Amino acid sequence: MTTISAAELAPRIDLAVTAVEGVRECYSARPVVARAVEHLTDVEGSLADVDDAAGTRAVTVCIGVSSEDDAAVVAAAVATAARGAGEDDIPSSVRVRVARLIAPRS
Template sequence: MTDLTTAAFAPRIDLAVTATEGVREMYSARPLVARAVERAVDAEGSLAAVEEVDGARSITVCIGVSAQDDTVAVASAVAAAVRGTDDAAAGATVRVRVGRLVAPAT
């Protein structure tokens, strides 16, 4: 693992996720309380949740995928993109939650 801080690393994850083909939207993966505190102090944070416990890093992202796309393939591509973000993601546990199937525009 590198010395890259969570605050510097998390926005890179957001960029990797949103650049992945098939991702239509990205949502906050952080707990509700953390999001509420962030809004109260008017801070701009990452949508990805990055946690470090005993030297092990855990990354969670939440995405929206088109109902026409293969959800499993998109989620797998997102996980690969997150792992390829930086050496800081090497060995991290990556969780991809599909929070919504986005209906195509008519």
């Protein structure tokens, strides 16, 4: 099986995360320095942070969830979607940060 690079995988994870029911917004989970460099060079980067090192992969995503949804259930579904975005057998850990609870419009 072929290995998917972090640069190829991050956009796939972004798409998988946004497709999860209950995700209202996605935010960049990547380090501030990486986002600043992209801003200065006018490069559009992915929101997911994917780090491949020593034969393992660490994925971090950051989401906003409606205050009416169970954030833990949505986060678990997001983690499952992020793991499924890769088509290789590299062991991965997935961290889902719920950065915002979004109140419904009144």
